[in-house]
Amino acid sequence: MxxxxxxxxxxxxxxxxxxxxxxxxxxxxxxxxxxxxxxxxxxxxxxxxxxxxxxxxxxxxxxxxxxxxxxxxxxxxxxxxxxxxxxxxxxxxxxxxxxxxxxxxxxxxxxxxxxxxxxxxxxxxxxxxxxxxxxxxxxxxxxxxxxxxxxxxxxxxxxxxxxxxxxxxxxxxxxxxxxxxxxxxxxxxxxxxxxxxxxxxxxxxKNGLIAVGMAKYVIDRAADLPLDTAIDFETQLWSETFSTKDQTEGMTAFLEKRKPTFKGQ
CATH class of the missing domain: 3.90.226.10 (2-enoyl-CoA Hydratase; Chain A, domain 1)
Incomplete structure (x- = not known):
């Protein structure tokens, strides 16, 4: 390290x-x-x-x-x-x-x-x-x-x-x-x-860093695209976050009224 x-x-x-x-x-x-x-x-x-x-x-x-x-x-x-x-x-x-x-x-x-x-x-x-x-x-x-x-x-x-x-x-x-x-x-x-x-x-x-990285990527890559194309791109990346363990942890923690422990997975 x-x-x-x-x-x-x-x-x-x-x-x-x-x-x-x-x-x-x-x-x-x-x-x-x-x-x-x-x-x-x-x-x-x-x-x-x-x-x-x-x-x-x-x-x-x-x-x-x-x-x-x-x-x-x-x-x-x-x-x-x-x-x-x-x-x-x-x-x-x-x-x-x-x-x-x-x-x-x-x-x-x-x-x-x-x-x-x-x-x-x-x-x-x-x-x-x-x-x-x-x-x-x-x-x-x-x-x-x-x-x-x-x-x-x-x-x-x-x-x-x-x-x-x-x-x-x-x-x-x-x-x-x-x-x-x-x-x-x-x-x-x-x-x-x-x-x-x-x-x-x-x-x-403190947040899901996979999601942070994806949000950064969408903002940077889609900002100058036509709106409909950019929205489609956002939808693609948004849906991909649902395949991560961070998404499961984040939403489970919310429902259980506790702070999430994200692992970047």
């Missing part, structure tokens, strides 16, 4: 079913370079390989200032188009691994979530932020566009108009506005951030 694994630029620790992946470059405000993106992908492979012991994944940044302040401009400065495409594909590969996990994922946004940092947070299922957090896609101020999924995931979270405004102006928004437009789900005081995140994670882990 995975306990703790330290990479050069990220940390992966597991405690009571909750894995915490920390981007650990505080001197660079946790900026994402190619090595860090590679290590994120490797850590996510570890999480996927330990599904039985890891129930929820939390992603955060080291230090008090920044979740992830963006991609590493010092690395990108002299890139040509082919090198830029390679970096973009590396980020897409790692971020898609987050979305493809069966486990629920929570971004604990402790500070700046800009550019690649916002794109990383947007890859998670739920976003909880410190009231000191700032969000933005400032790529146009550098003469480029978002390249790690920002034009797509941000649009799906906040709508076309708000996404276009944020991307075209490059301006930052605070946590309150981020919550108002649907970019984040919860706001906390900085000192309470991880407590709140773990509270959510523990609430999730």
């Amino acid at each position: 995975l306990d703790t694994k330290t990479y050069k630029n990220v940390l992966l620790a597991v405690d009571n079913g909750i894995a915490t992946l920390t981007i650990n470059r505080p001197k660079s405000l946790n900026a994402l370079n190619s090595d860090t993106l590679t290590e994120i992908g490797q850590a996510l492979d570890e999480v996927k390989a330990n599904e039985e012991s890891i129930k929820v994944l939390v992603i955060t940044g080291a230090g008090e200032k920044s979740f992830v302040a963006g991609a590493d401009i010092s690395q990108m400065h002299n890139m040509n188009s082919l090198e830029a495409a390679k970096l973009s594909k590396l980020a897409h590969t790692s971020f898609r691994k987050i979305e493809d996990l069966s486990q629920l994922t929570i971004a604990a946004v402790n500070g700046y979530a800009l550019g690649g940092g916002l794109e990383l947070a947007a890859s998670c299922d739920i976003r909880v932020a410190s009231n000191k957090a700032k969000f933005g896609q400032p790529e146009v101020t550098l003469g480029i566009i978002p390249g790690f999924g920002g034009t797509q995931r941000l649009t799906r979270l906040v709508g076309r108009g708000k996404a276009k405004e944020m991307i075209a102006t490059g301006k930052m928004i605070d946590a309150e506005e981020a919550a108002r437009v649907g970019l984040i789900e919860e706001i906390t005081e900085p000192q309470n951030l991880m407590t709140k995140v773990k509270e959510i994670a523990n609430q999730v882990m």
Whole structure:
């Protein structure tokens, strides 16, 4: 069973079913370079390989200032188009691994979530932020566009108009506005951030985790389908949950007026 694994630029620790992946470059405000993106992908492979012991994944940044302040401009400065495409594909590969996990994922946004940092947070299922957090896609101020999924995931979270405004102006928004437009789900005081995140994670882990994973899968895969097709997909997955032991336990416990003991079976 995975306990703790330290990479050069990220940390992966597991405690009571909750894995915490920390981007650990505080001197660079946790900026994402190619090595860090590679290590994120490797850590996510570890999480996927330990599904039985890891129930929820939390992603955060080291230090008090920044979740992830963006991609590493010092690395990108002299890139040509082919090198830029390679970096973009590396980020897409790692971020898609987050979305493809069966486990629920929570971004604990402790500070700046800009550019690649916002794109990383947007890859998670739920976003909880410190009231000191700032969000933005400032790529146009550098003469480029978002390249790690920002034009797509941000649009799906906040709508076309708000996404276009944020991307075209490059301006930052605070946590309150981020919550108002649907970019984040919860706001906390900085000192309470991880407590709140773990509270959510523990609430999730009390439930049938097969059902949680299936619900996540249906939401992600069917959200852009025609409604009738999406409903058929939901019906298929809903009916499949009735073949699990968790369904039997959950409904039996309800009828017996006790708390269920789910085993992920």
